Amino acid sequence: MNIKKLAKKLGLSITTVSRGLGGYSDVSETTRKKIIKFAKKYNYAPNPNASNLASRKTNTLGFVIPLYGLNSNKLNQASFFEFISGMSNKINSENIQFIMKFANTIEEEKKAYDNLIKVEKVNKVILHNLKKNDPRIKFLQKNKINFVGWGRTQGRINYPWVDLDNESSTNLIMQYLFDRNHRNIAFINVDEKYNFAYQRKQGYLKFLKKNKIKFKKENYISVAYENPDQVASVIEKKILKNSKITAIICSTEYSAAGAIKACNKANKKIGIDISLITFDGNVVNFITSPSLTAINHDRKVLGSKAIEILTSETKIKNNSYYLAKPEIIERGSVLTLKKSN
Amino acid sequence: MNIKKLAKKLGLSITTVSRGLGGYSDVSETTRKKIIKFAKKYNYAPNPNASNLASRKTNTLGFVIPLYGLNSNKLNQASFFEFISGMSNKINSENIQFIMKFANTIEEEKKAYDNLIKVEKVNKVILHNLKKNDPRIKFLQKNKINFVGWGRTQGRINYPWVDLDNESSTNLIMQYLFDRNHRNIAFINVDEKYNFAYQRKQGYLKFLKKNKIKFKKENYISVAYENPDQVASVIEKKILKNSKITAIICSTEYSAAGAIKACNKANKKIGIDISLITFDGNVVNFITSPSLTAINHDRKVLGSKAIEILTSETKIKNNSYYLAKPEIIERGSVLTLKKSN
DNA sequence: TTTAATTTCCAAAACGTTTTGGAAAACATT
DNA sequence: AATGTTTTCCAAAACGTTTTGGAAATTAAA
Numbered sequence: 001m002n003i004k005k006l007a008k009k010l011g012l013s014i015t016t017v018s019r020g021l022g023g024y025s026d027v028s029e030t031t032r033k034k035i036i037k038f039a040k041k042y043n044y045a046p047n048p049n050a051s052n053l054a055s056r057k058t059n060t061l062g063f064v065i066p067l068y069g070l071n072s073n074k075l076n077q078a079s080f081f082e083f084i085s086g087m088s089n090k091i092n093s094e095n096i097q098f099i100m101k102f103a104n105t106i107e108e109e110k111k112a113y114d115n116l117i118k119v120e121k122v123n124k125v126i127l128h129n130l131k132k133n134d135p136r137i138k139f140l141q142k143n144k145i146n147f148v149g150w151g152r153t154q155g156r157i158n159y160p161w162v163d164l165d166n167e168s169s170t171n172l173i174m175q176y177l178f179d180r181n182h183r184n185i186a187f188i189n190v191d192e193k194y195n196f197a198y199q200r201k202q203g204y205l206k207f208l209k210k211n212k213i214k215f216k217k218e219n220y221i222s223v224a225y226e227n228p229d230q231v232a233s234v235i236e237k238k239i240l241k242n243s244k245i246t247a248i249i250c251s252t253e254y255s256a257a258g259a260i261k262a263c264n265k266a267n268k269k270i271g272i273d274i275s276l277i278t279f280d281g282n283v284v285n286f287i288t289s290p291s292l293t294a295i296n297h298d299r300k301v302l303g304s305k306a307i308e309i310l311t312s313e314t315k316i317k318n319n320s321y322y323l324a325k326p327e328i329i330e331r332g333s334v335l336t337l338k339k340s341n
Numbered sequence: 342m343n344i345k346k347l348a349k350k351l352g353l354s355i356t357t358v359s360r361g362l363g364g365y366s367d368v369s370e371t372t373r374k375k376i377i378k379f380a381k382k383y384n385y386a387p388n389p390n391a392s393n394l395a396s397r398k399t400n401t402l403g404f405v406i407p408l409y410g411l412n413s414n415k416l417n418q419a420s421f422f423e424f425i426s427g428m429s430n431k432i433n434s435e436n437i438q439f440i441m442k443f444a445n446t447i448e449e450e451k452k453a454y455d456n457l458i459k460v461e462k463v464n465k466v467i468l469h470n471l472k473k474n475d476p477r478i479k480f481l482q483k484n485k486i487n488f489v490g491w492g493r494t495q496g497r498i499n500y501p502w503v504d505l506d507n508e509s510s511t512n513l514i515m516q517y518l519f520d521r522n523h524r525n526i527a528f529i530n531v532d533e534k535y536n537f538a539y540q541r542k543q544g545y546l547k548f549l550k551k552n553k554i555k556f557k558k559e560n561y562i563s564v565a566y567e568n569p570d571q572v573a574s575v576i577e578k579k580i581l582k583n584s585k586i587t588a589i590i591c592s593t594e595y596s597a598a599g600a601i602k603a604c605n606k607a608n609k610k611i612g613i614d615i616s617l618i619t620f621d622g623n624v625v626n627f628i629t630s631p632s633l634t635a636i637n638h639d640r641k642v643l644g645s646k647a648i649e650i651l652t653s654e655t656k657i658k659n660n661s662y663y664l665a666k667p668e669i670i671e672r673g674s675v676l677t678l679k680k681s682n
Numbered sequence: 683t684t685t686a687a688t689t690t691c692c693a694a695a696a697c698g699t700t701t702t703g704g705a706a707a708a709c710a711t712t
Numbered sequence: 713a714a715t716g717t718t719t720t721c722c723a724a725a726a727c728g729t730t731t732t733g734g735a736a737a738t739t740a741a742a
Contacts (some may be wrong), residue, residue, distance in 0.1 A: 002698060010699060013722045028720060045460045049390040049399075050698035053727045058390075067426050074624050077418040085408050088443035094450075097461075100441045102429035111433075119386045120438075152380045228627045257627040264630040283415050286598040287628050289605040343728060354692045359730060369690060391728035394697045693731065696731080701724105708719070 001045045010038050015022075021046070025202045048097060051120070052119035060097040061310065062122035064112045066129045067104050075253040075283050079299050083150065086303025087126075094311050096124070100252045106148050117143050124310045126150055133197050148306045152337060154195055160320040162302045166196050167327040170203025173249055173277055176328055178211065181337040182247040182275065186219045186239045188255040191326050197222070199252050223255050231258035232265065240266045240274075246337060256284050256292065275334040290332030343387045351379050355537040362387070373535060384540025393462070401438040402651065403463035405453045406447050407470045409647040413566045416594040416624050422638050424491065427644025428467075435652055437465070454604035456554030458484050465651045467491055473536050489647045490609045495536055501661040503647045504534065505638045507537050514590055514618055514636055517660060517669055519552065522678040523588040527560045538563070541592050541620075560584060564596050581607045581615075586676060589617035597633065599626050616675040638665045 007017045015204065020027040020035035027035075038044075050056045070077050077150060091098055091130065099120055113136060116122045125147040129134060132154040140147045141159070149161035170187075177185055190262035192198040200222075208215050221238050225230045235258050250256035256278035263270050269291045270276050281294035305322040312320070348358045353372065361368040361376035368376075379385075383495070393399045394592050411418050432439055444450035454477060457463045468477060480499070481488045490502035497562055503522040511528075518526055533539040542561075562579050564572045576599050580586060591597035597619035604611050607675045611617050612631045619625065622635035646663040 004698075014699080015701085015722050015724095016720085022700080026720060031720080043459070046700095047394070047462075047698050049462075049600075051700075052390040052726090053394060053729085054389070054698075054700040056700085057728065065425075065431065067422065070422055071426060073629060074419045074422075077422055078415045081408065081411055081418055084406075084443055085412060085445060088445065092449065098441060100439060102425055102432075104426060104429065108433065113425045118384070121390075123389075134621070147344065149452065229632070254627070260628050261630045283624065284628060286595070287414060287601050287625060289573070291570070305720090333631065336492040339484075345728075355729080356694095356731085357690085360691090367690060372690080387730095388728050391697090392730075394699085395728075395730040397697065397730085571707050630730080683742100685740100685742075687740070688739100689736100691736075692734090692740090697729090699727090703724100703725080704721100704722090705723075707718100710715100710717070712713100712715075 001042045003044070003046065006038060006042060006044050009042065010035060012183055018046075058097065058121050059095070060099055060120060060122040060125050061091065061124040061126065061307075062099050062101070062113075062116035062120065063126045064101045064103055064109055064116070064128070066109055068103050068106070068109075068322055069129055070158050073252075073254050075257060078253075078283050080282065082299035083303040083306075085202065086304075086305075087307050090304050090307035091280070092213070094307070096307075096311070113139065118147060126306055126310075130195055132193060132198065146310055148309050150302065150306060152195060154198065157321075158318050159330065162295045162306045162309070162322040164196065164302075164327055165323045166199035167203040167206070167329050168293060169279070169297075170200045170249070172326055172328060173209050174204060174207035177249075177275070177277065177334070179276075180334060182214075183213065184219065184244045184246050186221075186242070186245045186248045188239065188248060188259060189220070189222045189233060189251040189339035190255065191224065197251060204249070210226075219245065225254065225257060228257060228261060231255070232261035235259050235262040236266050240268060245274070247277070247334065250278040251280065253280050253282070253284050256281060260284065260288050270334045271335065275326075278333055285331070292330045292333040294325045294329050296329050297326050299324070342383045342626045344385070346383050347379060347383060349395065351376060359387075371621045378559070390407070392510075394469070399462050399464050400436075401440055401461060401463040402432065402467065402648075403440050403442070403454075403461065404463040404467045405442045405444055405456035405457070405668055407450055408443050409433050409450075410470055414593075414595055416598060419594075419624050420621065423640035424644040424647075425549050427641035427646075429644075431645050431648035431652070435648070435654070437648075454480065454633065463480070466652075467647055470575065471536055472532060473539065476507060486615055487651055489650050491647060493536060495539065498662075499659050501644045501650050501659060503650070503663040504641075504665070505537065506664045508544040508547070509542035510620070510636050510638075512548050512670060513667055515545060515548035516588075518588050518616070518618065518675070520550075521616075521675060522680050524554065525557075525560065525585045525587050527586045528575060528592065529580065529589060529600060530561070530563045531596065531625065532563055532565065532594040538592060545590070560586065564593055566595065569598060569602060572596070573602035577603040577607050581609060584616070588618065590677065591617065591619040594619065594623070594625050595623045597622060601625065601629050612674045614648065618669075618675055626672070633674040634672045635670050636667045637670050638667055640665070 003014055005016055008013045016027055017035055023037060076151045101112035101121060103112050123146060125140060125145055127147050127149045130151040130153055134153050137159060149159060152161050152163050187204050188198045189201055192201060201305055205215060223234055223314055240262055248259055259276060268274050277293045279294045279295055285291045302324055309320045344355050344358055348355045357368055358376055361373045437539050440463060442453035443455050464487060466481060466486055469491045471490055471492040471494055475494050478500060490500060493502050493504050528545050530542055531538045564575055581603055589600055591600055600617060609615050616635045620636055622633045626632045643665055650661045
């Protein structure tokens with residue numbers, strides 16, 4: 001079934017059918033209803049190729065997945081799927097075409113964006129995996145492509161984005177531990193080149209400052225995405241050997257995995273000998289016992305908000321954003337200490 | 342840049358440029374080279390919409406991701422990404438369009454396939470998450486869509502597929518444990534409605550038969566994809582309480598996670614008090630210590646083979662397939678027992 | 683040298699839509 | 713009844729390709 005046949009069945013012109021389905025005001029309510037009825041009856045959907053071609057535009061969302069990041073950090077794959085789940089409902093109902101590209105290297109990633117814009121002519125992009133200062137933003141703006149950042153660059157922001165409230169997350173965690181009388185709190189982060197890691201550190205530092213606690217260099221480490229055993233060994237040496245530390249914050253599931261592995265080796269029992277609280281933890285908790293107290297964010301909402309911003313009727317404002325609020329989920333890995341002094 | 346402008350620059354007709362790029366024999370080698378040179382120079386790539394429309398066909402690969410499966414089993418997400426990684430290299434180089442759809446429910450999954458074929462008019466499909474007897478196969482065959490199964494249905498197969506050699510995997514594991522003098526081996530599987538689970542069980546049963554060991558009902562359980570703690574508790578009660586069992590085979594990372602959690606609770610040390618060997622284990626091993634001995638398959642190759650079959654010059658044969666051979670990776674979780682009697 | 687066969691090219695039609703620029707019909711106003 | 717407005721429709725052009733059915737040019741055969 002195509003529009004020509006459908007028009008014939010309706011006894012109308014192609015134009016009227018097209019405009020009727022498009023919701024234009026120059027087709028009467030009665031005929032529009034009839035058109036829609038027939039379209040459903042004959043299971044008609046416009047050919048996207050013809051439609052894109054004729055209208056000189058697309059309604060296509062492009063998304064480039066940095067496999068190089070996700071393959072080295074398998075524990076982060078879950079949050080990716082959550083985001084996608086949130087997106088997909090909206091995408092299906094809004095009838096957006098969705099093109100996904102996969103990049104095994106940074107070069108491939110660049111090529112993929114180029115291809116999306118130059119060849120596929122997408123008009124919407126989800127920009128993922130933002131660096132502190134990300135050249136792709138200028139590229140997209142120059143090409144006038146609507147996009148939403150999943151994550152943010154640093155400094156002044158002139159584009160729409162959705163993100164976790166990383167700074168208040170660490171702040172919340174610190175308060176939670178503080179209330180339970182922890183004063184020597186280690187923070188295991190990843191490289192600050194990842195903006196979320198930078199933000200999480202800021203929350204940690206600000207809390208210390210606000211509460212007039214001195215920042216101890218030896219309480220903060222950053223681990224690289226590498227072999228799990230190496231990560232564990234770094235944590236064991238630098239954190240677990242330091243007997244003053246009573247609680248550990250893990251900035252990622254990845255570092256939590258390392259910490260658990262390290263605790264196993266060092267024979268320190270989590271929730272008994274030492275307290276641990278992690279970001280996310282949804283994968284780790286499949287395995288580890290006791291289950292970890294964690295700070296959680298709803299990434300499904302992040303995904304659906306991103307699509308919402310991209311499809312909002314009015315022109316996308318450069319200051320639309322959505323900040324997911326964190327929530328602490330108490331499980332069995334944080335001790336309440338006796339008040340010292 | 343479009344073909345018209347490019348033709349003008351070349352001083353050739355549109356037809357010749359199109360056919361030159363298409364590799365037709367009715368354009369001379371010299372002009373073809375010139376055309377390709379100019380196309381590169383002016384960064385020309387055919388508009389896929391126009392191309393699809395004009396040629397009455399597409400070169401598009403459709404892939405429906407069953408989020409309902411992956412979200413409930415986060416530990417399986419890694420193998421999905423590996424498969425995708427394998428695909429993506431080939432896809433990028435072959436210049437295939439790639440449309441991905443996400444389904445949160447089985448109904449959505451059905452709709453997604455329908456949409457891919459009726460609306461997007463894809464000519465290739467990766468069929469994932471096959472049930473023992475899967476209605477989608479008939480649907481695709483009826484619509485004459487080229488597809489490759491990632492996984493297989495049961496019984497006689499009349500379509501191309503790529504899959505793990507599940508049966509010989511369990512066989513290999515059993516032999517490995519047998520050689521280390523284990524005779525009471527538990528097998529934790531998932532529901533046999535998943536064909537891979539069925540196949541893995543077959544390998545287990547066949548090994549027993551071949552070696553004249555009686556199948557013990559209490560050594561085999563199947564766990565559902567649900568709350569990790571419930572899984573752990575089932576394993577603790579049904580397997581760990583059975584003191585005769587010296588080794589456990591976990592059919593999925595998911596069940597391995599449950600087993601580890603259960604061992605923690607029961608205070609049984611893996612690799613000391615009990616042996617454990619798992620399928621995959623790439624995620625679990627980020628966390629668990631000692632690292633688990635595992636049986637591994639290269640899913641990247643699976644992905645690239647799937648694309649290879651779909652893009653092979655000759656018409657796709659219904660008996661092309663690729664069977665990934667397993668490999669045991671020794672780590673620290675399997676004991677060698679003393680020979681009894 | 684003429685004719686036949688082969689190679690190399692191209693004009694025009696087609697794909698299924700959207701959009702433009704009216705025309706006709708219906709309604710409202712004088 | 714005549715004119716102006718608004719509503720409702722449509723024919724035709726356009727989008728950027730591929731493909732068809734030759735035509736022209738070249739090469740081979742007679």
